[in-house]
Amino acid sequence: MSDAIKHECGIALLRLKKPLDFYKQKYGSAFYGIQKMYLLMEKQHNRGQDGAGFASIKMDVKPGQRYISRVRSNQQQPIQDIFKQINERISEELTAHPEYNEDTALMKSQVPYVGEVYLGHVRYGTFGKNSIESVHPFLRQNNWMHRNLIVAGNFNMTNVKELFESLVELGQHPKELADTVTVMEKIGHFLDDEVGELYQDCKNEGLSKEEASPVISERLDVARILRRASKQWDGGYAMAGLFGHGDSFVFRDPAGIRPAYYYEDDEIAVVASERPVIQTTFNVPFEEVKELEPGHAIIIKKDGEVSIREIIPSVGKKACSFERIYFSRGSDAEIYKERKELGKLVLPQVLKAIDNDTDNSVFSYIPNTAETSFFGMVEAAQDFLNDRKNNHILENRETLTEETLKELLSVKIRTEKVAIKDAKLRTFITEDSSRDDLVAHVYDVTYGVIKPEDNLVIIDDSIVRGTTLKMSIIKMMDRLNPKRIVVVSSAPQIRYPDCYGIDMAKLEGLVAFQAALALHKERGTEDIVDEVYKKSKAQENTPDIDVVNYVREFYAPFTDEEISDKIAELLKTEDVKADVKVIFQSVDNLHKACPDNLGDWYFTGDYPTPGGNRVVNRAFINFYEGNDARAY
Numbered sequence: 230m231s232d233a234i235k236h237e238c239g240i241a242l243l244r245l246k247k248p249l250d251f252y253k254q255k256y257g258s259a260f261y262g263i264q265k266m267y268l269l270m271e272k273q274h275n276r277g278q279d280g281a282g283f284a285s286i287k288m289d290v291k292p293g294q295r296y297i298s299r300v301r302s303n304q305q306q307p308i309q310d311i312f313k314q315i316n317e318r319i320s321e322e323l324t325a326h327p328e329y330n331e332d333t334a335l336m337k338s339q340v341p342y343v344g345e346v347y348l349g350h351v352r353y354g355t356f357g358k359n360s361i362e363s364v365h366p367f368l369r370q371n372n373w374m375h376r377n378l379i380v381a382g383n384f385n386m387t388n389v390k391e392l393f394e395s396l397v398e399l400g401q402h403p404k405e406l407a408d409t410v411t412v413m414e415k416i417g418h419f420l421d422d423e424v425g426e427l428y429q430d431c432k433n434e435g436l437s438k439e440e441a442s443p444v445i446s447e448r449l450d451v452a453r454i455l456r457r458a459s460k461q462w463d464g465g466y467a468m469a470g471l472f473g474h475g476d477s478f479v480f481r482d483p484a485g486i487r488p489a490y491y492y493e494d495d496e497i498a499v500v501a502s503e504r505p506v507i508q509t510t511f512n513v514p515f516e517e518v519k520e521l522e523p524g525h526a527i528i529i530k531k532d533g534e535v536s537i538r539e540i541i542p543s544v545g546k547k548a549c550s551f552e553r554i555y556f557s558r559g560s561d562a563e564i565y566k567e568r569k570e571l572g573k574l575v576l577p578q579v580l581k582a583i584d585n586d587t588d589n590s591v592f593s594y595i596p597n598t599a600e601t602s603f604f605g606m607v608e609a610a611q612d613f614l615n616d617r618k619n620n621h622i623l624e625n626r627e628t629l630t631e632e633t634l635k636e637l638l639s640v641k642i643r644t645e646k647v648a649i650k651d652a653k654l655r656t657f658i659t660e661d662s663s664r665d666d667l668v669a670h671v672y673d674v675t676y677g678v679i680k681p682e683d684n685l686v687i688i689d690d691s692i693v694r695g696t697t698l699k700m701s702i703i704k705m706m707d708r709l710n711p712k713r714i715v716v717v718s719s720a721p722q723i724r725y726p727d728c729y730g731i732d733m734a735k736l737e738g739l740v741a742f743q744a745a746l747a748l749h750k751e752r753g754t755e756d757i758v759d760e761v762y763k764k765s766k767a768q769e770n771t772p773d774i775d776v777v778n779y780v781r782e783f784y785a786p787f788t789d790e791e792i793s794d795k796i797a798e799l800l801k802t803e804d805v806k807a808d809v810k811v812i813f814q815s816v817d818n819l820h821k822a823c824p825d826n827l828g829d830w831y832f833t834g835d836y837p838t839p840g841g842n843r844v845v846n847r848a849f850i851n852f853y854e855g856n857d858a859r860a861y
């Protein structure tokens with residue numbers, strides 16, 4: 230990915246089902262859980278680097294003992310930072326009290342972070358700022374154990390403002406507008422309600438208040454709380470939560486937009502945003518890590534019982550395809566295959582752009598996420614070349630000599646590592662032209678591998694704004710003097726904003742949008758732009774369910790190729806000598822390659838929740854009115 234998009238978040242929930250001593254005996258450490266959490270989080274660091282947080286719960290402690298620990302950071306290396314803090318704190322205790330090492334129960338009662346239930350989070354914000362207050366997990370404290378709630382999520386709701394207002398209507402006074410607080414308070418409200426009802430039952434059964442507490446924990450119906458809390462949620466989410474007494478859950482939205490995977494055996498239950506993270510941390514095979522179904526929650530009760538419950542009926546799975554294209558680590562067995570397939574499926578268009586001249590073409594990629602699709606593209610190019618060789622041999626069967634055959638077989642697909650990502654260069658000079666020169670050097674190139682008659686084919690996983698392509702990559706490639714630069718996107722054109730957890734909420738930033746706008750200007754069809762605005766404006770107060778995505782009409786007059794060609798024009802600065810072409814995957818091929826992740830709203834405008842249409846509507850109004858704001 231050459232464009233930096235802040236996106237995603239990662240969650241990790243771990244429940245140790247056995248007493249801590251078990252892990253000490255079997256794995257040699259009472260810190261087993263903390264170490265595994267470190268791995269689960271570090272191996273998801275791709276999902277969030279603005280902040281990281283960790284919370285743990287000790288079960289069955291005596292009144293007066295601390296049982297919830299939490300640490301959060303928004304420092305440069307947030308995961309490292311929180312584990313450094315945890316480590317220092319634990320070391321302090323153990324240095325002062327070496328006897329804890331011998332007694333796990335004592336250690337648990339005295340040393341922070343040592344517990345049975347853990348929740349970790351890595352964050353890229355999609356709402357609000359990057360202050361430490363916005364870093365998950367969020368904590369809602371209470372003197373009743375089961376009313377304590379800790380929440381972290383990979384999510385974005387399209388209707389946070391309405392959710393916030395409905396809390397106010399309930400008589401609440403939320404102390405922040407952070408979306409996570411809003412969601413947490415919703416759960417908290419119904420938790421309180423549930424506890425109230427259960428207490429009434431206990432009272433009717435003749436239990437004292439003290440006796441009622443553990444019974445309430447046991448009977449707490451987490452699925453019911455989630456069902457009631459999520460009634461008005463419109464968005465993509467994998468919400469994770471812990472209750473003070475030890476119950477925990479992860480709940481996935483009814484379209485399965487955000488991912489969640491889990492694994493369970495008799496020692497642990499674990500949930501994470503990506504499958505291979507669980508595979509590698511606990512050394513379990515692919516098949517044993519399950520995907521949480523859309524609209525379902527995994528609920529882990531304090532007694533260790535794990536259940537998968539339907540919370541909201543699924544509206545049809547529309548899992549985010551961007552997870553497959555770019556966000557998730559490519560070490561997932563399926564994702565790896567899918568990315569290769571994306572590279573393979575885009576090749577016919579590439580061949581067209583280079584007039585089938587593979588002999589005078591060098592294939593390369595933008596590091597690192599496009600590497601896998603590059604392998605797929607090259608394998609397909611090799612197949613193409615082999616076919617050509619076959620045909621040639623069959624046609625010239627009579628005249629072939631050993632020498633000509635040898636020569637023929639020596640022809641290969643030329644692949645090179647051309648683009649190199651350099652360390653972030655600080656733009657210390659603010660004067661425009663010097664700054665542009667520095668920006669150009671964000672990528673560097675390998676010299677000496679391109680001939681002047683060559684096509685240089687370079688694949689990227691996707692093109693969002695195109696800024697780095699324009700300001701750096703294409704300029705640097707041009708220094709190698711190729712005849713033509715073909716930029717290939719393994720994903721289709723990004724035309725619409727995201728509102729489900731990727732921070733891509735403004736239309737005017739998208740290069741496909743800029744291209745369509747330029748085409749309207751060029752062809753004098755700006756009345757369509759005005760028309761789309763008028764229609765958008767007219768439905769500003771329409772209920773979400775009835776809002777129509779009129780932004781489609783903005784793109785409708787143009788073919789995909791016309792937009793691609795215009796993008797190429799926009800990305801080619803005056804100084805660039807080579808011919809520049811840009812190629813995008815088709816949406817059909819995307820679905821072919823990633824058949825289980827059909828969520829494609831950023832490419833097609835088909836939003837899987839009603840709130841999506843409101844967001845795209847608002848995004849267009851924002852663009853037209855020059856309002857530089859997120860559309861949710």
Ligand SMILES: NC(=O)CC[C@H](N)C(=O)O
Pocket residue numbers: 236237238352353354355356357363382383384385386408409730731
């Ligand atoms: N990327 C995400 O999932 C972000 C989570 C949440 N919306 C936040 O901004 O904190």
